[in-house]
Amino acid sequence: MRTENVFYTSTRGKGKTISSSEAIVRGIADDGGLFVPDNIPYIEDGLEELASMTYKELAFKIMDMFFTDFKDIDLKDCINKAYDSKFDTPEIAPVVKKGDRHYLELFHGATLAFKDMALSILPHLLKYAVKNISIDKKIVILTATSGDTGKAALESFADVENTLIIVFYPKEGVSKIQERQMITQQGENTSVIAIKGNFDDAQNGVKKIFADQGLKDDMSRNGFMFSSANSINIGRLIPQIVYYIYAYTRLLGSKSLNRPEPVDIVVPTGNFGNILAAYYSYKMGLPVSRLICASNENNVLYDFLNTGQYDRRRDLILTSSPSMDILVSSNLERLLYDISGQDPERINDLMERLRSKGVFSIGTGMRQGLDKFYGQFATEKEVFSTIKKTFDMHDYLIDTHTAVGSCVYDKYISGSGDRREVIIASTASPFKFPRAVLGSISQRLEKEDDFKLIKILSETTGYKVPAQLADLDTRPVLHDRVCEKDGMLDEVKDILGI
Numbered sequence: 001m002r003t004e005n006v007f008y009t010s011t012r013g014k015g016k017t018i019s020s021s022e023a024i025v026r027g028i029a030d031d032g033g034l035f036v037p038d039n040i041p042y043i044e045d046g047l048e049e050l051a052s053m054t055y056k057e058l059a060f061k062i063m064d065m066f067f068t069d070f071k072d073i074d075l076k077d078c079i080n081k082a083y084d085s086k087f088d089t090p091e092i093a094p095v096v097k098k099g100d101r102h103y104l105e106l107f108h109g110a111t112l113a114f115k116d117m118a119l120s121i122l123p124h125l126l127k128y129a130v131k132n133i134s135i136d137k138k139i140v141i142l143t144a145t146s147g148d149t150g151k152a153a154l155e156s157f158a159d160v161e162n163t164l165i166i167v168f169y170p171k172e173g174v175s176k177i178q179e180r181q182m183i184t185q186q187g188e189n190t191s192v193i194a195i196k197g198n199f200d201d202a203q204n205g206v207k208k209i210f211a212d213q214g215l216k217d218d219m220s221r222n223g224f225m226f227s228s229a230n231s232i233n234i235g236r237l238i239p240q241i242v243y244y245i246y247a248y249t250r251l252l253g254s255k256s257l258n259r260p261e262p263v264d265i266v267v268p269t270g271n272f273g274n275i276l277a278a279y280y281s282y283k284m285g286l287p288v289s290r291l292i293c294a295s296n297e298n299n300v301l302y303d304f305l306n307t308g309q310y311d312r313r314r315d316l317i318l319t320s321s322p323s324m325d326i327l328v329s330s331n332l333e334r335l336l337y338d339i340s341g342q343d344p345e346r347i348n349d350l351m352e353r354l355r356s357k358g359v360f361s362i363g364t365g366m367r368q369g370l371d372k373f374y375g376q377f378a379t380e381k382e383v384f385s386t387i388k389k390t391f392d393m394h395d396y397l398i399d400t401h402t403a404v405g406s407c408v409y410d411k412y413i414s415g416s417g418d419r420r421e422v423i424i425a426s427t428a429s430p431f432k433f434p435r436a437v438l439g440s441i442s443q444r445l446e447k448e449d450d451f452k453l454i455k456i457l458s459e460t461t462g463y464k465v466p467a468q469l470a471d472l473d474t475r476p477v478l479h480d481r482v483c484e485k486d487g488m489l490d491e492v493k494d495i496l497g498i
């Protein structure tokens with residue numbers, strides 16, 4: 001099946017072409033660009049054939065086309081270790097039909113959000129990637145978190161051999177549930193440290209540690225190296241392609257589609273990673289009519305798709321879909337690279353304008369490349385009424401991010417009259433956002449804490465509390481380190497024993 005080797009190159013064009021292993025280990029290119037595959041493989045087999053594959057079988061088929069320098073046996077090991085009983089359903093990513101839409105549920109992993117789909121495999125990919133390029137070091141993942149990413153990374157790296165993860169979080173800057181999730185984290189190779197400061201302090205501290213050459217030399221002598229679990233890592237993007245092809249082939253298998261014909265795909269979008277994976281699946285040959293890019297009130301992408309101007313010069317609005325509260329969508333750079341005809345000079349120019357002026361525009365040539373996309377956004381009020389409507393009509397509970405997607409799809413069909421089978425990426429469990437979800441379907445309870453709200457949401461709807469959250473308030477605390485904001489380096493040295 002393997003036809004061609006795929007190599008990776010920076011969107012900003014400097015530096016040579018490298019293997020997938022090297023791209024995964026490096027995370028981001030030295031010139032500041034993102035690694036992209038030098039060609040997108042095409043699915044040659046009939047899509048019907050893929051309909052009988054399990055999630056893991058399909059994952060191997062797709063990832064093997066991109067990670068061409070991995071041994072089959074190693075890639076299979078990564079997949080087996082990633083998509084196991086950490087997921088609360090054997091289907092991994094079930095497709096649920098409610099009314100006229102198919103919800104692709106991506107929230108059955110350890111932290112109940114779609115980031116688990118890629119983060120659960122990344123540590124294993126990293127482990128083999130380091131071996132493939134003959135580096136003999138233990139990987140250290142160091143990250144500052146405002147809540148969700150830290151937990152997802154901890155959960156994915158926990159007890160993965162040859163890796164170690166250190167997470168700093170602002171003591172007063174995360175929710176009670178988020179803190180509890182982190183400080184009860186199991187795994188010999190995990191460390192969680194609260195800092196006396198805010199998220200910016202944590203982030204700046206981590207950046208300083210990464211830039212500390214003395215530390216890096218010490219680490220190297222002692223057999224350690226830093227790597228990144230950041231969402232721009234190609235090792236997170238490629239695994240996300242799998243579930244779009246999985247969802248499509250489930251529709252074929254279930255006779256929602258009688259033959260391979262185009263569907264629409266709706267993705268609630270922040271950093272543009274998840275929808276970019278959908279775009280790559282389309283480029284691999286998946287029949288897609290429109291890629292519907294759904295934003296919340298931070299509607300930079302809506303403006304961009306409709307005008308060709310990307311303008312981040314506005315205030316960030318805090319919404320009920322916090323994972324989409326983003327003004328600079330870093331993965332958009334990969335799309336721009338593609339629609340510019342892979343022109344690194346153009347990308348350097350656009351990114352420099354964004355950095356220095358906060359705005360850039362693309363011309364008509366590049367805009368044609370956006371034809372596949374439709375951009376819309378949902379207001380907070382619309383998000384809440386979409387959650388309520390979906391529950392009242394279908395007894396189906398969706399979270400705030402998924403509601404952004406569903407609401408935008410309503411706007412798409414009422415504007416275009418264009419109806420076909422549609423897949424909506426459902427990116428988080430409603431139990432992750434109990435306050436907003438409960439507030440939408442029944443009443444706002446201001447005085448109760450989130451632990452209580454989870455229970456009330458379950459009683460009100462008849463939905464079971466996911467096991468991932470169920471006993472959270474009684475789990476033993478395993479991490480109680482607290483440090484000053486200028487004490488972070490010492491903590492890292494202490495953990496590494498150097």
Ligand SMILES: *Cc1c(COP(=O)(O)O)cnc(C)c1O
Nearest residue numbers: 269270271272273274323427428
């Ligand atoms: C991260 C996230 C998103 C946005 O995904 P991007 O890849 O950043 O566009 C949407 N919903 C949830 C729940 C998320 O965690």
